[in-house]
Amino acid sequence: MAQLFPKKIDLMIRGVGLAVAIGAGVTAGGMLLLHHPKKIEPGYQPTQPIAYSHKLHAGNLGMDCMYCHNTVDKSSYAAIPSSQTCMNCHSKVKAQSVVLEPLRKSYEANEPVPWVKIHRLPDYAFFNHSAHVNSGVSCVTCHGRVDQMIEVKQVQPLTMAWCLECHRNPAAHIRPAEFVTKLDWKPERDPAEIGREIIVKKKINPPVNCSGCHR
Numbered sequence: 776m777a778q779l780f781p782k783k784i785d786l787m788i789r790g791v792g793l794a795v796a797i798g799a800g801v802t803a804g805g806m807l808l809l810h811h812p813k814k815i816e817p818g819y820q821p822t823q824p825i826a827y828s829h830k831l832h833a834g835n836l837g838m839d840c841m842y843c844h845n846t847v848d849k850s851s852y853a854a855i856p857s858s859q860t861c862m863n864c865h866s867k868v869k870a871q872s873v874v875l876e877p878l879r880k881s882y883e884a885n886e887p888v889p890w891v892k893i894h895r896l897p898d899y900a901f902f903n904h905s906a907h908v909n910s911g912v913s914c915v916t917c918h919g920r921v922d923q924m925i926e927v928k929q930v931q932p933l934t935m936a937w938c939l940e941c942h943r944n945p946a947a948h949i950r951p952a953e954f955v956t957k958l959d960w961k962p963e964r965d966p967a968e969i970g971r972e973i974i975v976k977k978k979i980n981p982p983v984n985c986s987g988c989h990r
């Protein structure tokens with residue numbers, strides 16, 4: 776983290792174009808902080824409208840993350856599943872469960888379950904799931920062992936310094952894309968070596984310039 780500042784200044788003096796982008800970033804940043812007085816931090820774990828457990832579904836039952844979050848490899852946003860997805864099973868499994876009453880209501884009324892969003896970047900920072908997932912950055916790197924969480928909580932700071940730490944040196948965090956949702960995947964050799972090979976093959980080059988994330 777000590778090197779963040781000199782690097783930042785180095786980038787700042789590189790061009791007027793960047794200076795404009797920085798100005799926009801600072802202004803937007805200042806404005807947004809007013810609208811989001813509550814800064815979300817690691818450990819944030821709101822109570823959800825239904826006691827849905829990732830540990831049960833993704834862990835014990837072994838469901839793949841993409842069965843429910845089926846846009847992570849296609850779009851910037853990781854879709855939260857509709858009630859229909861849950862009802863694929865729960866129209867038969869635990870069909871009378873009291874705990875699932877809000878789910879049945881949501882399904883019948885054709886209205887989404889009001890899940891509380893946990894991870895949230897300020898609007899002036901751009902993020903794209905598909906760019907990361909298709910490069911081979913696993914959910915576990917940014918969200919932790921969700922398959923062991925009864926209730927999801929944020930485990931990483933999601934700060935700019937944290938993003939940049941990986942963008943400057945991503946090799947150790949890159950795996951073959953087919954293991955992205957296998958949170959307990961163990962590499963057979965040095966992960967950075969595997970990552971470096973994939974970086975060359977896929978020409979991976981995460982942005983470190985301001986306009987990469989502040990558009």
Ligand code: HEC
Binds near residue numbers: 839
């Ligand atoms: C059966 C469907 C289902 C599966 C499978 C599933 N999830 Fe989820 N996920 C949900 C639902 C519903 C929510 C919203 C409620 C909550 O936060 O618990 C959610 C929320 C999340 C969140 C928090 C989103 C936010 O609000 O910031 C993350 C991160 C997440 N899931 C990651 C994963 C990962 C990683 C896997 C695979 C190990 C996975 N999920 C598997 C249904 C699922």
Ligand code: HEC
Binds near residue numbers: 825838843865869872
């Ligand atoms: C692939 C099938 C499947 C899907 C899809 C699925 N579940 Fe489940 N769910 C199960 C099974 C199996 C159990 C455990 C039943 C048991 O304990 O006998 C369960 C249990 C539950 C329970 C505990 C119910 C109780 O009475 O103890 C809740 C709550 C729940 N699921 C919510 C959801 C939600 C919300 C979704 C959608 C985001 C969802 N499930 C999607 C199979 C599924």
Ligand code: HEC
Binds near residue numbers: 896918
């Ligand atoms: C490089 C880090 C990173 C990776 C890898 C990653 N996520 Fe996320 N995820 C984030 C960030 C950052 C947010 C908050 C985005 C925002 O608010 O704009 C987020 C938000 C979410 C959300 C809430 C909806 C949304 O898009 O804001 C879900 C669900 C989620 N992630 C699931 C997953 C799953 C499942 C995987 C693996 C297939 C995954 N994520 C991989 C960083 C990551």
Ligand code: HEC
Binds near residue numbers: 949978987988
């Ligand atoms: C663990 C490593 C890692 C972390 C953490 C990470 N990234 Fe990335 N990021 C990557 C990789 C790898 C790519 C893909 C670069 C490529 O395809 O050339 C990428 C690409 C991007 C891109 C370019 C996407 C596009 O569509 O052009 C943006 C923007 C981005 N990341 C923003 C962020 C932000 C914001 C955060 C922090 C909230 C973050 N990243 C955290 C590794 C990471």
Ligand code: HEC
Binds near residue numbers: 938942984
């Ligand atoms: C890899 C993505 C990424 C890059 C590259 C990046 N930023 Fe950020 N930046 C973020 C994220 C995410 C946030 C919001 C989280 C935070 O405040 O740390 C942020 C926040 C900020 C803020 C608001 C800080 C605050 O304390 O509220 C400013 C100002 C900013 N960035 C300027 C810059 C400048 C100048 C550069 C170029 C030197 C840059 N950013 C490059 C991701 C990035």
